[in-house]
Amino acid sequence: MTPSNPGHEQAPAPADLADPLYYLHNFDTLVAWVREHHDDLLTADERRRLDRLADLSTAARALLVRLVMRRGHCFRADRLSYPELDAAIDDLIQELTAGNWLLRDPELPLADAARLQTLAELRQRWLGRPEADGLTRALGKQVLVDALGKRFPQPARASSWGLPDTVALTTPELFDRLRLLFFGNLYQDWSDFVVVELGHYRYEPVPLTPALRAVTQRQHLDDYLTLQQCRELLETHPAREVWPQLPACDRDNPWLMARYHSLLFELGILAERQGDPELALTALADSGHREARLRQGRLLERQQALESAWTLATDALTAPRTDSERRGMQRLARRLARKLSRAAPAAPAQPELQQWSLALPLSDQPVEAAVAGHLTGPDVTVHHTENRLFTALFGLLCWDAIFLPVPGAFFHPFQMAPADLNHPDFVRRRQSEFERCLAGLADDSYQHRIRQTWHRKAGTRNPFVHWPTLSESLLDEAFACIPARHLHALFSHLLRDLKEHRRGLPDLICLDRRRQRYQLVEVKGPGDRLQDHQRQWLEFFARQGIPASVCHLSWLDHGDCA
Incomplete structure (x- = not known):
């Protein structure tokens, strides 16, 4: 299905916050917008699943939206309470499970299960058991979880971790794709749309035609999501392990390449902090981020690669990307000139300030x-x-x-x-x-x-x-x-x-x-x-x-x- 030409259509109307289910109406608006403009970028299975949303009762659909909006993909049923739904949570979970939107008792790593438990609950379950021998009540939650995680490295059912009534979203990636197609990024979450009174603001009307889309191929969408996964991996894994997982992005797509260059910059900084200067220099050299070249030059200086740093600095000063880079490269070049016994590049005369x-x-x-x-x-x-x-x-x-x-x-x-x-x-x-x-x-x-x-x-x-x-x-x-x-x-x-x-x-x-x-x-x-x-x-x-x-x-x- 090719999206229609919506260039002059009326903008969708946001819900009134006085409506207890305003978030559901805004969510429905978002999904309808994506279906209207980007349906061709969804798979047949994804389209069928979205069609099936209409089969759910209003309360079940509202609970699903509440869970999608929350952090993470797994939830304790005993902690779910939404009075506006006017229905028993257990009945709604049963409906969502029958429709394959939720999964009961999912498999979880211990770290994910621990995020759903308090420190007191973890202590009550584990301390005193042979498997936790040597662990004491004095340990903080993160230290305790890290210690247990080493002893239990494999995922297990939530009930095995002491969570007997836990559910998980079955297709969180589908909702990530919807969010990406609507916002054009993944740093904005659902609350940026579904829980605000959008009608309070006025926005400039801009034609949104198929020819103006940033995402024109399914691969673009997949690559962006892979970049996001790599970014999340950088929080817990060495940069050297994440580096081979970077996708070969379409260099003719500015939207995709902006995210790619930003991730390379983040990876380069992390590699430097982790004592991997070789990878850091490679990533920074490949990155088009506005600060990458200066960071690369400073790292070369610290690695005593003075000639390479000098070449980089003097080349950059012929065509600086930004004023900040120009000032930084001038300072770098002056330091290198002293170390290499060379004449520093002439800096423009600075006018006297009043x-x-x-x-x-x-x-x-x-x-x-x-x-x-x-x-x-x-x-x-x-x-x-x-x-x-x-x-x-x-x-x-x-x-x-x-x-x-x-x-x-x-x-x-x-x-x-x-x-x-x-x-x-x-x-x-x-x-x-x-x-x-x-x-x-x-x-x-x-x-x-x-x-x-x-x-x-x-x-x-x-x-x-x-x-x-x-x-x-x-x-x-x-x-x-x-x-x-x-x-x-x-x-x-x-x-x-x-x-x-x-x-x-x-x-x-x-x-x-x-x-x-x-x-x-x-x-x-x-x-x-x-x-x-x-x-x-x-x-x-x-x-x-x-x-x-x-x-x-x-x-x-x-x-x-x-």
Whole structure:
């Protein structure tokens, strides 16, 4: 079955939280959405099982959803209590068991069985038995479980572990596939959809057609799930054991490769911690993660592979992936230059930052509020916007580019942001649309466009717009005081690295509407210092002629105030 073209269909309606079974209705909505858009990626058996959900009573289906939402796949029946079901739990379990949705008395490793038991229950069952000889009540739960696990390494029925009334989901992987197809990831769980009042928010409507899907083959789905299994294995197994299990992913699929590169980075870090530098270097070299190359260079330095580290650092400085990498590689190259008796690569000249000191009477206010109060005057308003004003203006001006429907960016109608927002090629895939949006800064049309979007999209979720920060009066002041050329420079800098450059903007903006000028102020209290991401913005402002400074605040003691 090929999914229909849902490009202009009405978004599914979320359930009302006043309904005791709201979570079931939202779950049904999610399943219907996946069937409508991704049915061709499910097997015939999976489709048949989903069809059979309708055969269950409402209460049994609700209990199944409750269990799917819970952590793990096994549950103690004596701990299940859901008053809204208005039915005996045992009867519902019997119905779900008959329908092959639940399995009674499943086989479990001891570690899984122990997660369903308290320390007191474990002690009562095991201590004093010959099999647990030498184990004492003084042992904590994890130590006790680890010791027992070595003596009983094989899985056994739950009842054998002292759990006589235990059930397990028979097809947890099916629900994982549904969750992945809906969210586009596995870090969001069912509660992110089925137990929230989605109708409380507004979301940008984006066409969701088959051509825009991130997952176009069953293999893509299988590979992502394998990557997730490998990630979970890293929590309990050496990286060297997990490495051969990594799938050969489709390198033409950005959605899949983003997860693959992230996992390689995690594996490389873990291998380094586990004393396996060879594997760590291999994994980091293969990873396209934004931090992988710098981590690789530092590891090469620690391994005394100085020539290799030098080559990596100097090559990276010719085309750094991020500003953070550039700064890190510059520091690495300077250290290596000293060790290898070479000339360090020339670093760009750093502009002088505008800095000033201010002493105010000791106050319980945050330092930003104290400085804002000091700078406020008859003609000057001061706003503590930090990373919110300029990003909001950017988000409003570039709304259409941010929500441009490109393959793999949107999975469902309740997304606050494109799924690839933090991917390295996010801007490149929308380059012409961003250029069109910024072209409006060449004349006054940008002000009309931002105002129009502010009115038309008010309250609609956008990763760059924090609606409580914005008011029409703040927009008026910003347009009167901030030149368009400064906004163009700011937005262009944001676009060079949306993940990194959304942080570090100065705390305060002082707007003098009468003189039509403004000032950005980063406030540093006693003992505080500039962070790298703050310094790079201030250096950028200095190069662009944008008025920005650092205020070093100190508190006057009572004697000084007298």
